[in-house]
Amino acid sequence: MRLPNLLATRLGRLTAFFFLYVTEGIPLGFAATAVATQLRRQDVGPAEIGAFVGSFYLPWAFKWAFGPFIDVFTSERLGRRRGWILGTQIMLIVTLLACTGLNLPAQLGVLTSVLLIHNSFGAMQDVAIDALAVNTLHEDERGLANGVMFGGAAIGTAVGGSGVLFLMPMIGLSGGFVFVAACIALVTIFIVLPLKEAPTPAAEQRAAGLGSAVREMKHFSMEAFRSFLGTRGAYAGLFFALLPAGAMSLGLALQSNLAVEVGMDDDSVAWLALWTNVISAAAMVIGGLLSDRWGRRKTLFVYLTLMSLPVLYLMGVLTDYQWIMPTSGKDAVKRVAAPALVTAIWVATLAYSVAQGLMYGTRSAIFMDVTNPKVAATQFTAYMAMMNLAISYSATWQGIAAEALGYPKTLLIDAIFGLVCLAVLPLIKPSATPQGDGGGASRARQMAAVLAAGCLVWLPYKAGLFNAGAAAPIYETLFTLIFVASAVFLAAGAAVLGDTARGLGRAGLVAAPFLLSMYLRKWGPAESFVYYLVPALGAIVLAAQARLGWQVLKVAPEPA
Known part of the structure; x- marks a missing residue:
C-alpha cells in the first residue's frame, strides 16, 4: 500500500x-x-x-x-x-x-x-x-x-x-x-x-559546484x-x-x-x-x-x-x-x-x-x-x-x-x-515594509557595540578578576553565545558592507573563524594567550564597525 x-x-x-x-x-x-x-x-x-x-x-x-x-x-x-x-x-x-x-x-x-x-x-x-x-x-x-x-x-x-x-x-x-x-x-x-515537497521554483534553484x-x-x-x-x-x-x-x-x-x-x-x-x-x-x-x-x-x-x-x-x-x-541520601535523618x-x-x-x-x-x-x-x-x-x-x-x-x-x-x-x-x-509585530524599514543601519551599530562590549567583558572574567563560583557554567554559556554571534555578525556583515568598508569587512572575515573557534575552548588547554587575543581583536573590529554608517542598510531594498 x-x-x-x-x-x-x-x-x-x-x-x-x-x-x-x-x-x-x-x-x-x-x-x-x-x-x-x-x-x-x-x-x-x-x-x-x-x-x-x-x-x-x-x-x-x-x-x-x-x-x-x-x-x-x-x-x-x-x-x-x-x-x-x-x-x-x-x-x-x-x-x-x-x-x-x-x-x-x-x-x-x-x-x-x-x-x-x-x-x-x-x-x-x-x-x-x-x-x-x-x-x-x-x-x-x-x-x-x-x-x-x-x-x-x-x-x-x-x-x-x-x-x-x-x-x-x-x-x-x-x-x-x-x-x-x-x-x-x-x-x-x-x-x-x-x-x-513541491519542486523548487526555477528562480530559486541553486547551481551546482563549490564556487x-x-x-x-x-x-x-x-x-x-x-x-x-x-x-x-x-x-x-x-x-x-x-x-x-x-x-x-x-x-x-x-x-x-x-x-x-x-x-x-x-x-x-x-x-x-x-x-x-x-x-x-x-x-x-x-x-x-x-x-x-x-x-x-x-x-x-x-x-x-x-x-x-x-x-x-x-x-x-x-x-x-x-x-x-x-x-x-547521605542525610542522617530522612x-x-x-x-x-x-x-x-x-x-x-x-x-x-x-x-x-x-x-x-x-x-x-x-x-x-x-x-x-x-x-x-x-x-x-x-x-x-x-x-x-x-x-x-x-x-x-x-x-x-x-x-x-x-x-x-x-x-x-x-x-x-x-x-x-x-x-x-x-x-514584535510584522512590518508594513518586510524588506526593511530603513532603521537597519542604527540597529547594526547597536549590535556591533553590544557584541564588542561582551567580548571585552570576557577579558577580566578570564583573568579571574571576578569569581563566578558555582555560576561559571552560566557565564561560559553566555560568553559562547557572544563569540558565536560575533563571528556570524562579522562574516555576514562583511558581505553586506562590500566596497563601502572593505578594510573593516576583511578584518571581520579574518576574525570570524577565530571567534567561532572559541566555542571549542572547553576541549582545549585551560590557559592560553589565544583566549585573550581573539576576543580582544574581535572587540576592536566590532567597535570600529559600530562607528560605521552602514549606508547599505539605511534604504530598504526593492522587493525581488
Whole structure:
C-alpha cells in the first residue's frame, strides 16, 4: 500500500508536523524526565542534574548555524527539506543505540558527550522541519499548526519521559534508549519517507559546484543579515527569544527533583509527567486557536503572566512546610513530606502545564510573523535556537540556585525574571515594509557595540578578576553565545558592507573563524594567550564597525 503525501492537504500538513515534532519531544522527555529522575534517585545533586539538562539543550541554542547550509545545500531528488530530515533522523537513531551500554551515574560524562552529538543532529533536524513549515503552511494555518506542532512535542515528551518510566521495571534504562530509537524509526518510515515537497521554483534553484555554493552563501548571508536588522519587529524578536518565556522552573529538572525528594515513586512521577504533557498539548492547540482569533501579542501577554502564578503558589507551600534546601541520601535523618505538600506539587505542576501550553501554542507563531520566507531556515531557526538557550541557562542556574539559596527563593526569582520578556513583547509585530524599514543601519551599530562590549567583558572574567563560583557554567554559556554571534555578525556583515568598508569587512572575515573557534575552548588547554587575543581583536573590529554608517542598510531594498 502506498502511503499518502501528507503535505498535499491541510489535515495532512497538520498531521505531518505533529508527528515530526513528536520525534523532537521524545528524546527531550527521556533525558529531562526519565534519566533525570533516575539520577536524582542515585543521589546526584540538583546542580549536576541541572547542568546535565542544560547541556542537553545547548546544541539547540546554536542550531541557527545550520540554517545557511540547509537553505543552500539541497537536493531536489530527496526533497529540499525532506532530505535533511531523513538523514538526521537516521543519525538520531544511531546515537541513541550507542548509549545502551553505558553505566550511570559513573559514565554520566560520556552520556552527556554522546547526547551532545545526538542533539546536534536533533537541532539540525529541527531547522529543516521549521523551514519546511514556513514554506508549506498557509498563513491562516500557522497559529493552529504551531499549537499542533508543540502539542506533538509535548506528547513526544510524555512518551519519552512517562512512557519510559512506566516501562523501566521491564526494560531498564538501556532498553529505554532502544525504545526511544524505535519510536523515531516509526516516524521516519511512515511519515518522512512518503513526503513529497513541491519542486523548487526555477528562480530559486541553486547551481551546482563549490564556487556557486560560496556565491550563494554570500548572497544568502546578506539577505539574512538584512532580515534580522531590517525591521523593528524582527530585531526585537532577537531579544525576546533570549529571555525566558515566562517562569520555567516547573517545566525543568527542578520539578522532577522535588518530586523525587518528597517521596514520589517512578510510577507517580510518570503519571505526573504524563498528565502534564497531555494537558499541555491540549492547551497548545487551544492557545494557537485563541491567538489566531484575538491576536498573538494580547494572548501571549496573558499566557506569560499566568505561568508565574503556580510557581508563586508552590513557593508559598514549600515555605509553609519549611521544605527549603534539597535533601540528600547521605542525610542522617530522612525527611518525610506531608501529603499536602505532595498534593501541592501536583496542583502547581498541572496548573503550570496549562499556562505553558497556551504560551507554546502562540510564541512560535509570533516569530513566523516577522520572519522573511527567503531565509526561513536561518531566521526562524535563530529565534527558536535562542529560546533553547534560555531553557539551557535556566536549567543550569536553577540547579545552582536550589543548592545555594533553597527552593522557595529559586522559585521566586524564576517567577519574577520570567516576566521581563513582557517589556519586549509589544515591539514584535510584522512590518508594513518586510524588506526593511530603513532603521537597519542604527540597529547594526547597536549590535556591533553590544557584541564588542561582551567580548571585552570576557577579558577580566578570564583573568579571574571576578569569581563566578558555582555560576561559571552560566557565564561560559553566555560568553559562547557572544563569540558565536560575533563571528556570524562579522562574516555576514562583511558581505553586506562590500566596497563601502572593505578594510573593516576583511578584518571581520579574518576574525570570524577565530571567534567561532572559541566555542571549542572547553576541549582545549585551560590557559592560553589565544583566549585573550581573539576576543580582544574581535572587540576592536566590532567597535570600529559600530562607528560605521552602514549606508547599505539605511534604504530598504526593492522587493525581488
